[in-house]
Amino acid sequence: MKDFQNFINGEWVSSPRTFENRNPVDNSVIGLVHEAGRSEVDAAVRAARAALHGPWGKMTVAQRVELLHAVADGINRRFDDFLAAEIADTGKPHGLASHLDIPRGAANFKVFADMIKNVPTESFAMTTPDGGNALNYGVRTPRGVIAVVCPWNLPLLLMTWKVGPALAFGNTVVVKPSEETPATATLLGEVMNEVGVPPGVYNVVHGFGPDSAGAFLTEHPGVNGITFTGETRTGEAIMKAAANGVRPVSFELGGKNPGIVFADADFDKAVAGITRSAFDNSGQVCLGTERVYVQRPIFERFVAALKERAESLKIGDPYAQGTTFGPLVSQVHREKVLSYYAKAREEGATVVTGGGVPDMPASMKDGAWVQPTIWTGLPETASVIREEIFGPCCHIAPFDTEEEVIAMANATPYGLAATVWTSDVSRAHRMGAALEVGVCWINAWFLRDLRTAFGGAKQSGIGREGGVHSLEFYTELRNVCVKL
Numbered sequence: 001m002k003d004f005q006n007f008i009n010g011e012w013v014s015s016p017r018t019f020e021n022r023n024p025v026d027n028s029v030i031g032l033v034h035e036a037g038r039s040e041v042d043a044a045v046r047a048a049r050a051a052l053h054g055p056w057g058k059m060t061v062a063q064r065v066e067l068l069h070a071v072a073d074g075i076n077r078r079f080d081d082f083l084a085a086e087i088a089d090t091g092k093p094h095g096l097a098s099h100l101d102i103p104r105g106a107a108n109f110k111v112f113a114d115m116i117k118n119v120p121t122e123s124f125a126m127t128t129p130d131g132g133n134a135l136n137y138g139v140r141t142p143r144g145v146i147a148v149v150c151p152w153n154l155p156l157l158l159m160t161w162k163v164g165p166a167l168a169f170g171n172t173v174v175v176k177p178s179e180e181t182p183a184t185a186t187l188l189g190e191v192m193n194e195v196g197v198p199p200g201v202y203n204v205v206h207g208f209g210p211d212s213a214g215a216f217l218t219e220h221p222g223v224n225g226i227t228f229t230g231e232t233r234t235g236e237a238i239m240k241a242a243a244n245g246v247r248p249v250s251f252e253l254g255g256k257n258p259g260i261v262f263a264d265a266d267f268d269k270a271v272a273g274i275t276r277s278a279f280d281n282s283g284q285v286c287l288g289t290e291r292v293y294v295q296r297p298i299f300e301r302f303v304a305a306l307k308e309r310a311e312s313l314k315i316g317d318p319y320a321q322g323t324t325f326g327p328l329v330s331q332v333h334r335e336k337v338l339s340y341y342a343k344a345r346e347e348g349a350t351v352v353t354g355g356g357v358p359d360m361p362a363s364m365k366d367g368a369w370v371q372p373t374i375w376t377g378l379p380e381t382a383s384v385i386r387e388e389i390f391g392p393c394c395h396i397a398p399f400d401t402e403e404e405v406i407a408m409a410n411a412t413p414y415g416l417a418a419t420v421w422t423s424d425v426s427r428a429h430r431m432g433a434a435l436e437v438g439v440c441w442i443n444a445w446f447l448r449d450l451r452t453a454f455g456g457a458k459q460s461g462i463g464r465e466g467g468v469h470s471l472e473f474y475t476e477l478r479n480v481c482v483k484l
């Protein structure tokens, strides 16, 4: 049994209250998580504040870069520990976690460490009213103590995507991992100590959202900024907390992303791309595709091909050779996804494949399994087309014209990502301009260059992170005006 304690000021801190952490493969208990109360959260924020003024705050950029590289190396050194922890928490296939989650977890520190070596600053020479001269120049300072509130779908990857830049730009952090996935954030505390990151720079408090560590942290007046990834509705609650003290927020929220396949697309590549965007990580990717639109001449053929792909996914033990499809993260999430499977049937969907629970061996019967699922035949008003499910499922609808599919794709309060498949270059650019999203992939999906802006339009987020865009949130820009 693991014991997931809070990590405050470089030390392990237990709590009187604990809750169970379960493995979604078989619902077995992995460990106990120490739920931080107000006093632990307060201690973490105070430690983070003190660290700003300690050795961390006095480091040169070069020293900080070196230390963050050491953190990345520390993750890589303990790669197998991180891998095992992430797989136990999420049930995701070994192949996926070893190629995506853990390497990106390490890369997030290296990329942002290297980025701060080249931070641009602005300067403006001006003429003063008395005919003299003055020089303005920008100075970037860390924002201060950053609260990092994380989801469970890509726990290490999405957490370090925030912690990497926050630390690179000289801030300190208090991380609140998802209650479903406490393991890798905890393990990172060990790495921080191993490589000599000063106490208080990286803190972890465990717990839930409302009336728990999440709310205590985001309400805490000692927090200077809140970066959050999760559901749009949670974002609304956190924004209310942030209003107290006018603290800035950076939000990466929910989505209901369209996948659009034109008849001129490379058919096989489009099928492979939509297979990934609908079913990777068992559909639990914010950028995933739950609405697929296929141009009418290839509609029937596309539905048949995607069905074949969905049915050939290898469901099972994350460690088994060739497994490509794991369980959902928890029983609670499984209930939610299955409720949408039922709703789709009630609303008259044609179930092309799936729609239920796979037949699992006895050892995994109690896991959070659902079948990869494809529907057709629903009107655009149906619940499974309007609402984010966050499961391995998609609805496929036919369309005729570019204008029609743009209107359908944009008819949602969300605006996170889109994936478009076409071989017409002009059309590709028109779609990139017309779709109301933060990220638009053409003939690709989840292809990330960490220097680019990442975030959601409409109700899918506030602000952009990545590359120099992270500067805007993780630093204050001061203008110094010198009369010469």
Ligand code: NAD
Pocket: 149, 150, 151, 152, 153, 158, 176, 177, 178, 179, 207, 208, 209, 210, 213, 214, 215, 218, 229, 230, 231, 232, 234, 235, 237, 238, 251, 252, 253, 254, 255, 285, 286, 287, 388, 390, 416, 456, 460, 461
């Ligand atoms: P969630 O909103 O339920 O929880 C996210 C985190 O917020 C958890 O740590 C939770 O404990 C905490 N929390 C919940 N209520 C809170 C409150 N009132 N105050 C403070 N903290 C609170 O999200 P989830 O179920 O963990 O993740 C799935 C969601 O995340 C989906 O909507 C998905 O689209 C979204 N997501 C978005 C992105 C993106 O980049 N836009 C990436 C991944 C996931």
